[in-house]
Amino acid sequence: MNDWPNGSHAQRQGVPPQRPQYVQGAGPTSGSGYNTGQTYGNPSGGGVPPQRNGGRPGPGQAPDWRRRIKIGSLVLVVVILATTIGTYFWADSKLRREVDLSVVIDRPAEGKGTNYLIVGTDSRDGMSDEEKKKLHTGSAEGSRTDSMMILHTGSNGPTLISLPRDTDVQIPSFKGSQSGKLFPAQTTHKKLNAAFAEDGAPLLVRTVEAKTGLRIDHYVEIGFAGFANVVDAIGGVDLDIPQAFKDKKSGADFQAGEQTLNGEQALAFVRTRYAFAGSDLDRTKNQQKFLAALAAQTATPSTIINPFRFYPAAGAGLDTLVVDKDMSLWSLGSMFFAMKGVTSGDGTSMNMPIAGQSGGNLLWDDAKVKQLVSQLNNDEKVTVTGN
Secondary structure: OOOOOOOOHHHHOOOOOOOOOEOOOOOEOOOOOOOOOOOOOOOOOOOOOOOEOOOEOOOOOOOOHHHHHHHHHHHHHHHHHHHHHHHHHHHHHHOEEEEOHHHOOOOOOOOOOEEEEEEEEOOOOOOOHHHHHHOOOOOOOOOOEEEEEEEEEOOOOOEEEEOOOOEEEOOOOEEOOOOOOEEOOOOOOEEOHHHHHHHHHHHHHHHHHHHHOOOOOEEEEEOHHHHHHHHHHOOOEEEEEOOOEEEOOOOEEEOOEEEEEOHHHHHHHHHOOOOOOOOHHHHHHHHHHHHHHHHHHHOOHHHHOOHHHHHHHHHHHHHHOEEEOOOOHHHHHHHHHHHHHHHOOOOEEEEOOEEEEEOOEEEEOHHHHHHHHHHHHOOOOOOOOOO
């Protein structure tokens, strides 16, 4: 008789002894060691226990990385979407939509493309006496235009045209922006910036439209303080100044060469006129050069993606911008990137063609201006050159 415990024939042949199996609801079988009931464990016979707790891996199991990546991606998309929407409404709430172009009368027909009138003023609103002294702005009440430009955007690239403030004009008939009263056309000759001083942005738009025949679609204005704050918010603007110059009135004191201008220096650079032989014409060229550099430097990943630079820059600019009531953030962004395009060589920058002067007022070259306006209205490539 073979006896398992005492070293059976099977043990001697290397076959391990069989443990008795346990039947559900019963103890070990006796006698033969056979099992007729259901065994515990994995019915499939595999060695991996089934997952429990909502599909989470059990002890010793590898995590489901595909599932984790899907969840992480979804969370990231939601965060980006929420941030984008929040930033849009934040920026939109900052815009000062104060200019009503609907009061402008006798407007030219709409042309192709979009025309922006960009105005820099000497407004000192919100500036302390210390800031006025630091920025060499003086303390005059009200505001006057220091720079005026038309930016045309269309299928043939952007065109940036400076309108000298000394341009000779006759103020056309207009409706008062506050009184609603109709005023007759004036016969006296004045400088273009007098229109803004007389009745603000609406009369300036009316005068520019009457003088050029171009319909102005959007209006953008920024004052002294806002201009300087934007420059400081992005850490300054890099500029190559070809020739050294000084100007006590603006506070300019520049050496030739590449340099980084802070807000105070930038304001002095774009305001200087008396240090140049061409006076206002040379100043408008510097204004174009600087604004294009500002746009090119701001529209970079290092500014747009970096919240520590983007939000201060956007806040400083949007808080001080005055725009027309129909201006959207999309239109404002299009204007900004079009100005960057002028720097990159995709567009044209010029002064309005000048034929001469009379009594200190600059006279436009009517034939060239007519050709230029026709090209802009038809959104054609600009071939006219300015001064």
